[in-house]
Amino acid sequence: MKFFFASIAFLLCYQLNAQEIKGKIVDDKDNSLSGATIYFDGSTIGTLSRKDGTFNIEFKEQSNLTLVIRFLGFETFYLPNPDPKTNYEISLIPKENQLDEVVFDTSPFTREQMLKAFKHDFLGRTKAGRRARILNEDDIRFYYDKDEKSLYASARQPLQVINKELGYKVEFDLVDFISDFTRVTLDKDYQKTNYFGGTSFFENIAEEDRRIKRKRLKAYKGSSMHFFKSLCSGHLEESKFKLFHKSFQVPASSVFDIKKVNRKVRASRVLGVESYEDSYEITILGNDFENLNIDSTLIRNKFQKKVALLHKDDRSDITFKTKVFYVDDYGNHTQINNILFSGDMSKGRLGNMLPINYQPHD
Incomplete structure (x- = not known):
């Protein structure tokens, strides 16, 4: 799972030295699960389980690689550093059938104000961040703790984000989000830290022409990936x-x-x-x-x-x-x-x- 501090289309062509992860997805009663979503966190590499629950997915080994398995009504399963020599049988656990908690809203801020602050910190302040759209904003829940001076956010379903600037649709399974302030406010001038974490899957939604490649390269230049690789x-x-x-x-x-x-x-x-x-x-x-x-x-x-x-x-x-x-x-x-x-x-x-x-x- 990837985490971020203030500081996720299928791959059309694979590396020649790619390896393959194989397995089967079942429920807690050993029934095969067809159509489970399987992807490598943070990548463009994903697939669906077949009618008999089996799957295979190719990859090139990287640091901190995690295979994510999701199926509606079941807890998400995380498999760190999967082994190509192992044929996995992954049993998913049903989610508890819980209604959304009833929370007496004592927040000093409206939902619109908290959503605006969330998008500022989640999508970012660059041109790509400002142009990006969250398709299912209604799935986001907010809570502001006046004692802790903190804004919290969670989501009922993975957030579907359209990034027009870079040509991606990103499916982000939000696990944590918190912004801490020095006073009861949403003003960025009084923000101490911002943190969000979850898993992500990227799908290409634009033709990879020279324009898109140029924009992606611009996002890469000066990034942490660019720094560490250099x-x-x-x-x-x-x-x-x-x-x-x-x-x-x-x-x-x-x-x-x-x-x-x-x-x-x-x-x-x-x-x-x-x-x-x-x-x-x-x-x-x-x-x-x-x-x-x-x-x-x-x-x-x-x-x-x-x-x-x-x-x-x-x-x-x-x-x-x-x-x-x-x-x-x-x-x-x-x-x-x-x-x-x-x-x-x-x-x-x-x-x-x-x-x-x-x-x-x-």
Whole structure:
């Protein structure tokens, strides 16, 4: 499952080195489920289960890959790092038949005001975000906690988003959304943090002509995917990135130690088989907390490194709360909850989001 801090068409052609995941979808009484939706989170790769509940889906291994299985009336099933050597039988659990909770609305804001604030943070502030439309806004529920000064949102059904600018229909299964403020308000000037999480599936709804490719490339340039891919390939300067630490421009080698490794992503005790994938292992050098003259075990046992980036004239800030993480060949990184973005990289949100299998030179 992918998470985002302030800082998801079927693939028409597959990589030659793609592998295949196979399995069968059944209910809790072992009945086959036909028409279950199966996709890789954040990708354009998906399929439906057949009449007998079986499915097969091709993929190229990437970091943090999760197979999502959804069927109406059942709990969503998540399968992290699926193994192509395993023939899965996945049993879905029926959802409890619960009516929507009756909530006495004591919010100081109207639904229209909360919806506007939600779309600002969920879709983003870029041109693509402003042009994007949520088709099923009525499925979104809001709650504002005056004591916590926080706006919460959830959805009865996956949100259907039309992104005209980038030519995608995105199906986003919203799991969490929260915006925290310093006072009881929806004013962005008083917003502390914004967070949303869920799974996503991308469908191409526009012909991939030069215009669409150009717009997608523009969204990619300066993104976190672009940064991490450039970092691992040693092409930060060529990609127009400048790295700063404590207001001084620094070389990447002073902040990041990068190694190409075979990372173990799964192990089967029954079969005695371990599976590996090529990844870049990135270790952050130094800990900003070590420079604080505070004798506290709470600080001593924590890790944090803040850096600033300039891509052309646009600034982004990245806070690393993990010392080690991994990046795949596309520029997707692990430890998503512990790598936080603000500034330009945080503005795009869903509006500028690209599939995790996006290739800028396709």
